Amino acid sequence: MPLIIALLLLAGSLNVSANDQPPSGAEVKIDNFSFGPQTLTIPAGATVTWTNRDDIPHTAVSDGVFKSKAMDTDEKFSHTFEKPGTYAYYCSLHPKMTGKIIVQ
Amino acid sequence: MANDEQNLIDYNLQDLNQDGIDRRGFLKCMAWAGTGLVWTLSGGIPVSRAFAKNAGKSTDFAFAQISDSHMGFNKPANPDVVATLQAAIDKINRLPNPPEFLLHTGDITHLSRPEQFDNVDQILKSASAKDVFFVPGEHDVLDDNGKAYLERYGKSAQGSGWYSFDKKGVHFIGLVNVMNLKSGGLGSLGSEQLEWMEKDVKHLKHSTPIVVFAHIPLWTVYPEWGWGTEDSAQALAYLKKFGSVTVLNGHIHQTMQKVEGKVTFHTAMSTAFPQPQPGKADSPGPMKVPAEQLRSVLGITDVNYVRGQHSLALVDSTLG
Numbered sequence: 485m486p487l488i489i490a491l492l493l494l495a496g497s498l499n500v501s502a503n504d505q506p507p508s509g510a511e512v513k514i515d516n517f518s519f520g521p522q523t524l525t526i527p528a529g530a531t532v533t534w535t536n537r538d539d540i541p542h543t544a545v546s547d548g549v550f551k552s553k554a555m556d557t558d559e560k561f562s563h564t565f566e567k568p569g570t571y572a573y574y575c576s577l578h579p580k581m582t583g584k585i586i587v588q
Numbered sequence: 589m590a591n592d593e594q595n596l597i598d599y600n601l602q603d604l605n606q607d608g609i610d611r612r613g614f615l616k617c618m619a620w621a622g623t624g625l626v627w628t629l630s631g632g633i634p635v636s637r638a639f640a641k642n643a644g645k646s647t648d649f650a651f652a653q654i655s656d657s658h659m660g661f662n663k664p665a666n667p668d669v670v671a672t673l674q675a676a677i678d679k680i681n682r683l684p685n686p687p688e689f690l691l692h693t694g695d696i697t698h699l700s701r702p703e704q705f706d707n708v709d710q711i712l713k714s715a716s717a718k719d720v721f722f723v724p725g726e727h728d729v730l731d732d733n734g735k736a737y738l739e740r741y742g743k744s745a746q747g748s749g750w751y752s753f754d755k756k757g758v759h760f761i762g763l764v765n766v767m768n769l770k771s772g773g774l775g776s777l778g779s780e781q782l783e784w785m786e787k788d789v790k791h792l793k794h795s796t797p798i799v800v801f802a803h804i805p806l807w808t809v810y811p812e813w814g815w816g817t818e819d820s821a822q823a824l825a826y827l828k829k830f831g832s833v834t835v836l837n838g839h840i841h842q843t844m845q846k847v848e849g850k851v852t853f854h855t856a857m858s859t860a861f862p863q864p865q866p867g868k869a870d871s872p873g874p875m876k877v878p879a880e881q882l883r884s885v886l887g888i889t890d891v892n893y894v895r896g897q898h899s900l901a902l903v904d905s906t907l908g
Contacts, residue, residue, distance in 0.1 A: 517871035539663045540873050541699060541727070547771075554699060554730040557663070574771035577726045578872075580814045582771055 509533055509562070512583065514542050514555070514575075519583035528587050531564040542581065546573035649756050650685040652717070653693060653801070653889040655838030656858030658727065659707045660698035665861040665874035666882060669698075670707065675907045676859040676888050677715045683890050687717045688755070693838035693856060694725030694766065694803030700736055709740075724749055725803040725839060726766040734767060750781050752788050758893055759792055761785065763802035765817045775804030775817035775839075782819065786826045797832040797893070797900065805837040807846055807853045810866035815840055824851065834900050836889070840872070843887075843904045854902050857887035883908030 509531040513520045515538050526532060534544045536555040544552045544561055549571055552561035565571065565587040575581035657673045666672060680687060690712070697704035712720055722741040729737055734748055745751040748764045763785070765775035777785075789798070800806065806823065808816035827833045833851040841863035846853045861874040862885040869875070877885055887906040894901075 517873060538873065539665070541730070543730075545771075556699060572771065576769055577730070578814055579769040579771055579773045580812065 511535065512544075513537055514544075517542075517578060517581055519544075519573075519575075519581060522582070523584045523586065525586040525588060526565060528568050529564070529566060530587070531562050532585055533560055533562040535560045541577065542575045543577055544573050544583070545576045546571050546585075549573075551576075648893050648895040650683070650687045650890065650892045651689050651691060651755075652680045652683065652687040653691045653836050653856050653891060654680070654859055655693040655803075655856040656695040656725065656841055656860055657692070657708055658695055658698040658858070658860035660701060660704040661860055661874075663874060665876045666886075669860040670711065672883065672886050672907060673708070673711050673859045674714070675883065676886070677711060679905070679907060680888055680890075681714075681716045685890075685892055687890070689717050689719035689721060690715060691760075691801050691836060692720055692722045693801050693836060694723050695727045695838065695858075695860075696722060696725065696737075698727055698860075700728055700730040700732070702736065705736065705740055721753070721760070721762060721801075723762045723764055723802055724766055726769070729766060734764075746784060747778075747780055750784060756893070757895065758797045758799060759789070761788065761798065761800045763800060763806075763823070765802050765804045765806070765820075769814075773818055774808075774811060774814050775802075775806075775820075777817060777819050777823055782822050782826075785823055789826055789830075792830075794829045795831055797834070798827055798830050799834045799836065799891075799900070800827070801836040803837065804839045805844075805853065805855055806835050807848075809840060809844060809855070813866065813872040815866065815872070827851070832900065834891075834902070836891075841875075842885075843889075845902075852900070852902070854889070856889045857885065857904065857906070859886050859888070859907070862886065 510524055510526045512524060512532060512534045514534060514536045517538065524532065534552065534555065536542050536557055536559055539557055541554045541556045543554050550563040555561055565585060568587045571585040571587065573583050654676050658669055661669050696708050724734060724737045738749055742749045748767045750762060750764050752759060752761045763777060763781065765777050768776060768778065804817055805815055806817050806820040831850055835851060835853045837855045840855050841858035841861065842865065843857055844855045862877065863872050864875050884906050887904055890903040890905065892901040
């Protein structure tokens, strides 16, 4: 059983690499009042880390799902997505900034 | 300069719609906002005069507006927001008609941190005007739904911090439009606040001059950057009966003015850093200017009220 789980985990991480994501997790860079990439597709169970590279604070909020603290320049926020689905989110300081995480 | 002043006055005489409002002149006037242009409302119709001529005008009372001090900001656009806020207070203290109180239209702090609120309070102690009335910006209500802000400045306020008060017959309304911002949206007042506002102004005489102050502009300056308030039309509808309404906002870190009938909308400069004009950059972030020019794009607004004429003179001036 543990061998099967190990193989599944390995398969999962290989999937992540195949999508060109860094092996440690998926990343969204915040810069110039936008989330990059604006739409990110990840496998269920993966963790997304937002890093603010802008010179002004931003947040990442998906109503009812996650709500980051305000991230100043170089600060980060992470959320692990267990359930598949499409998660639209925005910056609560600048609500015109929007992004999407697609969990498969 | 004198020639331009004369052109400005000539422009204002162009009344193409014959409704007392010269639109072409206003667009030109907006470009002047940083140099000390005086706007006066007389019976709800704006008239501009060259600053020098108005200097000795008697005044019933004066107050000053500061905005967007962003205490805690320390990036290249302004590495010392303490110094520029202090410069703004020093300038206010030297105004010809001493302001009786100050209005701060929000983004007091950069990250809603206690020490940042404390710093601003400390600097404001050096203002000769001892009363300061605040409304929060989105930077003041981070992480805690505005709890820290309300503990300090919301003692006589309701809901997320709205309130009203009277000074010498002028009715002031502080509104909060930075809470519960929805994805893809603009600023928002919400139904509870709007209901409160309707009741608040219901029994006031039509001749009462009204001053509304809120952080995000209550007119649509540039929706692409969220520079507007989605339900402000409702608020303005409650003020339709009044002969003189002045709306003072911040958030956009530059002066802008619009007149619609008897309502004058005006935004103040920041005391911390400028932002680009609508559409002139990819995003509305802090705009870097050469260090020696910084103080020329930061500033304050001086407001003078002359009783009986329902007129409010708004003067923007830069820090240097």
